[in-house]
Amino acid sequence: MKKNDLYSKEEKRFRDKNKIYATQSVKQIAYSTDNRDFGQVARSIPCQDACPAKTNIPGYIRCVYEKRYGRAYELNRVANVLPGVLGRICSRPCESACRHGEPENGVSVGICHLKRSCADLKPASHKIIEGLYSPTNKHVAVIGSGPAGLATAHDLAILGHKVTIYEAEDKPGGMMMYGIPEFRLPRDLLLLEIKNIVRLGIEMKTGQMIGRDITLDELKNDHDAVVIATGCVSPRMLGVPGEDLVNLHNGLEFMRSVNQGGKPFVGKKVVVIGAGFTAVDCARSAIRLGAADVSINIRKTIEYMRIDETEKHEAQFEGIKTYSLIQPSKIMGENGIVTGIEFIRTRLEKTQRPPYRKSVPIENSQFVIKANSVIAALGQTPDSQVISNELGSIDKNEHKSGIDGVFLAGDFVTGSSDVISAVAGGKKCARAIDEYMTGEIRKQTVVRLENHKTTDRPRAFDFIGKIVMNTVEMDARLTDADTEVETGYKDDQAHEEAKRCYLCNLKYEIDPLACIYCSACIDVAPKDCIKMIKDVPVATDGTFGPYVETNQWNNVVSIAIDNANCIRCGNCLAVCPMDCISVTKTELIEIDT
Amino acid sequence: MPSNDHYVIIGNGPAGNHAASVLRNKDKDAKITIISDECTPYYYKPKLTGFIQGKISARELMVNGPDDYTNGYYKNIRIRLGQTIERIDPDFNAVFLNHMEKIQYTGLIIASGGQARVLPSMIPYAEHLSFIASYSDVMDIKDRIDKAEEFFIFGGDLVGFKFLRMLNAMGKKTSVLIYPNAFWPYNLTDDMLEKIIKSLSGLTSDIIVKDDIKKIEKNESGFRVFTQKGVVKTTDLIFSFNGMAPNIDFAVGCGLDTDHGILVDEYLKTNIDNIYACGSCAQVYNPSIKSYCVSIGWPNAMVQGEVCALNLLGEKKVVESVGRKYFDLEGVRIKTTWWDDINDDSLRM
Known part of the structure; x- marks a missing residue:
């Protein structure tokens, strides 16, 4: 396809007018380690800042817009070795932070759907790029092949270390393989992305449980370092009477059974307790096991459920009801089998820490409902006792245990989180291990600054509605329980959705020495993003704080663009009579030290 | 001394209008503004089918015309029709309309009904x-x-x-x-x-x-x-x-507790001191059954509007249900509110 075929007539006119050509002249690039630049990137690119792995989201969305899906996939893979997986099951903190979703700006960009598009739509001939270091002759054992273990193993292998993964289960993938239902995450895709990791020379030993088949001491003796990335495997209990009754399942075991092809008994009426992804996965799986009446029951309100809007919608679509402001007080049973559940009503009470609300039981408000089965999906905690009783004091930031050479990654050290956080944790752990084994810091994150001539998008893109994800109909979901519900964007849909991204990685700046204070830019700004300022405070961490505004002309030291409010419409650039507004592309990248 | 208070009411139905009239009756000087996303003055929703059939005229459908807000119970109440609320900012006692106009309030009543x-x-x-x-x-x-x-x-x-x-x-x-x-x-x-x-x-x-x-x-x-x-x-x-479904999208995420409606106590007060909610957008706590429920029906909306207004002015009135507690649906009795017969399982939510 010719490059120009990508663009509509309107876009072509915009590109011609702004002199955007396929080739650029000599690039002006700088690399910065200045905290002020890190601070600017964090404030200006909220999606990337919210992503635990700091994925270059505007960068890959721009590539999707240009239909360079392979490049988009690689940009993802720099931060996250499982783009196809995360494009389906990510908890999407980026979308909650997306500037397009702020008041008056509309709806967040479908970032996760676009991530999936990178994996789905990249050409068959796509080549994965890995910057391999020379072998170090160091050998690392990674315990656990979940997202944290895989990310750690991948980055260590890149750095030239030999890696062996020890996985207790028969198949690799951890929670992704055994905790998430196949209708959300196809296993062939998961195995493909795992294969892309292990083919760097990583040895994968499945069916190897620490404490049963091999001990931590043995691993320590045979390797230069050991990483524990076994995640959270101990389910939180309800702590109410009746928890030992038959047909009361814990969410994790329930999903493990379903994912191994089992058909745990659910009956017609199923009560699920929990407010996270596992609770919804259990409820949706129960529907596929033949339940007719499935409810998710939560202590707080729907607003505080730890799932995204897509999951809420799909659960509702499949007929699952959500009851809020109740918590279980007793599991009812007869002859040792669940017959119902007693709830107590709750109310919200303000707290000082996020999420700023807790549920408080209302005395004497109990009521009972009938149920054939109850699934308690309350999350999990790490089980360090299984691995070793002598891990000692843990340094979470450095990923270190109290044992020399034993490191910790992912949920095992942070507690139950999500896949993208585990991937990010794995990458950080790999750096810590590399430094431990080589005695030097070999990689460094810097801000790459590149002069950019244009805004890259017309204002009309701001008014495009969000493209809805394609899904299969209800019949198909029930006919084959493993049928993937979301079918992904088509090529043109991905291109259209990518237009919606503001490209917050473009930094707009006014040169105060060239500015004539005409305020034309302020007049045309659709947001309150260009300000008359009298001071730019520097925070204790060395980053710039919010501008101090003034409406007194005699106090104005500069007219400045607040990139944290800017929606990159380019109006200011178009009207500036002095050509004193510059655009700079900013990216966080890793370089060799 | 003239009052400087500005009471803003979101919603132009029975709850909102009744709240406005009570506020006006109790406080002659306060500024009162009703904001509605509909472009039509206060009308009888239950009579819409009669209007479609041509049994009643558009004028007969209306409870209040624009002129009614210059005299009597509704004197000097400002009506802003066709205005959509973008968000509420409780920290600054302000609501923002979708064209970015900022309206300050001293007290806010949300009576935005349902969609x-x-x-x-x-x-x-x-x-x-x-x-x-x-x-x-x-x-x-x-x-x-x-x-x-x-x-x-x-x-x-x-x-x-x-x-x-x-x-x-x-x-x-x-x-x-x-x-x-x-x-x-x-x-x-x-x-x-x-x-x-x-x-x-x-x-x-x-x-x-x-x-x-x-x-x-x-x-x-x-x-x-x-x-x-x-x-x-x-x-x-x-x-x-x-x-x-309660029409409360604009209230979600601003600090107000919401669930299937805006959560309010038995005094119809939200978790924020000077914001009240009433009518079918409110999920009201009933101490006698120790639960939150949404009530429906025109009479309940009016009573709740009145309670909101009185409590906003400093009273401490507990809301009670009025009017029909049941409606007849093709011979079947359906409960309109949650005050009575709460133990009747067939009628329970």
């Missing part, structure tokens, strides 16, 4: 559905109702059955798919359903139960509706009657 509930399973087909939930809905569809011959109605709440009676009187051909949960938050039992079918049999010969819509196809002249059990219906118009 037609679109079932999650119907979201992909929402553009094919018609509703009778507001004056603007009716104005959009009135002429097409006159011209159409065949109608498909699904759900079947109180307004839905009223609409069915109206279509029958107009000589239209109808098919009805009844959902037992159309009366959300109440579920119909099999016995109730049987009584309703018997009662409706005189209005239409085509009643479908225990089935669901599988898909809707648009064609040149109208639509084809396919059900899960293989029934196919050709129709000119499709109407959804599945109750109302």
